[in-house]
Every structure is written in C-alpha cells, then in structure tokens.
Amino acid sequence: MPLETDIAALRERVPDTQELYREVCALMFFRYGETPTANKLYQLVRKGSMSAPAKALRDFWTEVRDKTRVDVGQPDLPAEVATAAGELAATLWRLSSDAANAALEVFRRDAQHELEAAREHVQDTVAEHEAAVNAAEQASREAADLRIENARLLARLVELETAKTMLTDQLAQSRNESAVASTALSDARREFAEELGKLRVMHNQSEQRLAATEKRALLEIDSERAAARQTRQELQAAIDRMAAAQATHQAERDQLRDALSAAKTQLTASMTRCASVEGELASRQIALDQQIAASELLRKKLEALSRQLVESGRPPASSLPLRRPSSARRRGVRRELKFTETAIRRSSTEGG
Known part of the structure; x- marks a missing residue:
C-alpha cells in the first residue's frame, strides 16, 4: 500500500524515533486525510515504547495548532494563501473538535x-448488609470493605468529574478557537472575493487591449500583404524589362559579332591587297631605280657628247639646257607611291 511504502521510506530517512512518529503523523493527516492515533501510529511504525507515539501525537497537534494560529492571524496574506490557510484551520479545528468530542464521549460512557x-x-x-444483620462481625467486616470500596468509587467519581471538567474546558476552548478561525475564514473569503473582482476587471481590460492589438495586427498584415503584392508586381515588371533588355542586348551582340566577323574578313582582304600592293610597289621601285640609273647614264653620256661638241667647235644640237628628266619622273612616282600607301592605310583603318 502507498502509506506503508511512504512510512518505509521515512524509516530509512529519519533515524530519530520521535521525529519519525511526527513525520508519520503529518503524512497520515496531510497527505492521506486520516486522523492519527497513538495505537495506529504504533501499529504502523512499531518502534520504541507506547509512550513514544502518544508524545509525538501531542507534539504534532500542538505544532499544528500553533502554526494554524500564526498563519491565520496574518492580515496581509495573499487571498489564495489566506483562503487555503482558513480552510486548513477550519479542517484542523473540526477534526480536533471531533476528536475531543469522541474522547469526551468515551470518558462519559466509561464513567x-x-x-x-x-x-x-x-x-x-x-x-447483603440487610441480610447479614444477624451476623454482626461478618456485616462489620463487609461494611468496612464496603466503606473502603465506596471511598475508592467516590475517589474515582471525583477523578472522572475532574476529567470531565477538563474536557469541557478544552471543548469550550476548541469552540472559541474554531469561532476565531471561522471569523478569519470569513475575512479571508471577503478579501478573496474583492481580489477576484479586481482580477475580473483586469481580465476584461486585458481582453479589450488584446482585441485592439489583434485588430491593429490584422490591419498591418493587410497593409504588408498589399505592399508585398505591389512589390511582386514591380519585381515581375522589372524581370520582364530585364528580359527584354537582355534579348535586345543579345540581338545587338549578335549584330556586333556579325559586323566584327565581316570587318575581320575585310581586314584580311585589305591586308592581302596591301601585301600585293607593297609587292607591286617594291617591283616598281626596282624598275624606277633601274630607269633612274639608265637616265643618269644617258645624262652622263649626253654631257660627255656635249663637251666633245664644244671642244670641237660644234654647237649643241639644242640650245636648251640639259635637264635631268629623271627627277620629275622620280617625284611623280613618289607621289603615286605615297597616294597608294595612304589609300591602303585608310582601307585598313575602316576595316578595323
């Protein structure tokens, strides 16, 4: 059973006998809701003498009563704690009153x-006294015995009356303490009701603020959705523009690639023509140099013939001075060569 298991765990953890009995009292009363008695405590623990559970039980009830008085007497406790303390105090005093009444009833029945x-x-x-009138000695002894027994019974009766008075006083004290606890419980309930009203007002205000916040959040969400929708549209338009620009750029790049290929082809042809023209110019330069050399030789021969004619007294065949026909021709050839080179450079520049 759970109670025996918990008591076994307490036995291993608490070595002191009185402390063990007090822990078992608290366990039975607070956790399992059972009223502890000395006999039941001893049956469960079976440690020490019979006076040990009785003393532990008295100490337990004294401690519970003292703690209950202190807890309930605090006016500044929170509502929940005050309520729990009031209920605990009411339960304790009810249980103590029931136990006291039961004990008093037992004592009454016994008395x-x-x-x-x-x-x-x-x-x-x-x-027997009336029947033993004839036997005086026997009656006297019996009377003495009866007097002794009567005295003992009277003493017992006085003892029982005293115990009854004490129990009555304890019962009255318990009732007074129960009344005080009931008053404290009423105050605690009233304070709890006031705090509960305040909490309800705060809860309503919180719900209103939450509704306003939720409304603002929904408006902000709608605004963000509209902004996101517009952003997506702008992004799609930008993507479309970029695709169109990319297509245009692709077309222009293809045209430029074709133009570059054509220009390279023209450049190759121009370079080929330039090479052929340069070859032709080189051959013409060689021919020109040969013609210049031949003209120079002819001029020298004419000059020699003129000197011979002068020396012989014959006028020259022509009165005009001799000129070097090779110089003019040389300039013409050079102008032609320069014009050809300029045309070649221009063609090469346009092709590049």
Missing part, C-alpha cells in the same frame, strides 16, 4: 458504566 457498576455494587452491598 457512566463505572457509576452504574458502583451503584449496583452499593445496592448489592446494602442487600
């Missing part, structure tokens, strides 16, 4: 039984 037994015994003694 009544003993009183009835004493009365019956007195009646029997009186009957």
Whole structure:
C-alpha cells in the first residue's frame, strides 16, 4: 500500500524515533486525510515504547495548532494563501473538535458504566448488609470493605468529574478557537472575493487591449500583404524589362559579332591587297631605280657628247639646257607611291 511504502521510506530517512512518529503523523493527516492515533501510529511504525507515539501525537497537534494560529492571524496574506490557510484551520479545528468530542464521549460512557457498576455494587452491598444483620462481625467486616470500596468509587467519581471538567474546558476552548478561525475564514473569503473582482476587471481590460492589438495586427498584415503584392508586381515588371533588355542586348551582340566577323574578313582582304600592293610597289621601285640609273647614264653620256661638241667647235644640237628628266619622273612616282600607301592605310583603318 502507498502509506506503508511512504512510512518505509521515512524509516530509512529519519533515524530519530520521535521525529519519525511526527513525520508519520503529518503524512497520515496531510497527505492521506486520516486522523492519527497513538495505537495506529504504533501499529504502523512499531518502534520504541507506547509512550513514544502518544508524545509525538501531542507534539504534532500542538505544532499544528500553533502554526494554524500564526498563519491565520496574518492580515496581509495573499487571498489564495489566506483562503487555503482558513480552510486548513477550519479542517484542523473540526477534526480536533471531533476528536475531543469522541474522547469526551468515551470518558462519559466509561464513567457512566463505572457509576452504574458502583451503584449496583452499593445496592448489592446494602442487600447483603440487610441480610447479614444477624451476623454482626461478618456485616462489620463487609461494611468496612464496603466503606473502603465506596471511598475508592467516590475517589474515582471525583477523578472522572475532574476529567470531565477538563474536557469541557478544552471543548469550550476548541469552540472559541474554531469561532476565531471561522471569523478569519470569513475575512479571508471577503478579501478573496474583492481580489477576484479586481482580477475580473483586469481580465476584461486585458481582453479589450488584446482585441485592439489583434485588430491593429490584422490591419498591418493587410497593409504588408498589399505592399508585398505591389512589390511582386514591380519585381515581375522589372524581370520582364530585364528580359527584354537582355534579348535586345543579345540581338545587338549578335549584330556586333556579325559586323566584327565581316570587318575581320575585310581586314584580311585589305591586308592581302596591301601585301600585293607593297609587292607591286617594291617591283616598281626596282624598275624606277633601274630607269633612274639608265637616265643618269644617258645624262652622263649626253654631257660627255656635249663637251666633245664644244671642244670641237660644234654647237649643241639644242640650245636648251640639259635637264635631268629623271627627277620629275622620280617625284611623280613618289607621289603615286605615297597616294597608294595612304589609300591602303585608310582601307585598313575602316576595316578595323
């Protein structure tokens, strides 16, 4: 069972006997809702003498009563704690009152039984006394015994009356303490009701603020959705423009690639023509140099012939001075060569 398991765990953890009994009292009362008694404690723990559970039980009830008084007497406790303390105090005092009433009832029954037994015994003694009038000595002894027994019964009766008075006083004190606890419980309930009203007002205000916040959040979400939709549209338009620009750029790049290929082809042809023209110019330069050399030789021959004619007294065949026909021709050839080179460079520049 759970109670025996918990007690076994307490036995291993708590070595002191009185402390163990107090822990078992608290366990039975607070966790399992059972009222601890000395006999039940001893049956469960079975440690020490019979006086040990009785002392532990008295200490436990004293401690519970003291703590309950202190807790309930605090006016500045929170509502929940005050409520729990009030309920605990009410439960404790109800249980203590029930236990006291039960103990008082037991004592009353025992006293009544003993009183009835004493009365019956007195009646029997009186009957025996009346029956033993003839036997004086025996009656005297019996009377002495009866007096002694009567004194003992009277002492017992006084003891029972004293115990009854004490129990009555304890019951009255318990009732007074129960009334005080009930008053504290009423105050705690009233304070709890006030705090509950305040909490309800705060809860309504919180719900209103939450509704306003939710409304603002929904508006902001709609605004963000509209902005996101517009951003997506702008992004799609930009993507479309970029695709169109990319297509245009692709077309222009293809045209430029074709133009570059054509220009390279023209450049190759121009370079080929330039090479052929340069070859032709080189051959013409060689021919020109040969013609210049031939003209120079002819000029020298003409000059020699003129000198011979002068020396012989013959006028020259022509009165015009001799000119070097090779110089003019040389300039013309050079101009032609320069014009050809300029045309070649221009063609090469346009092709590049």
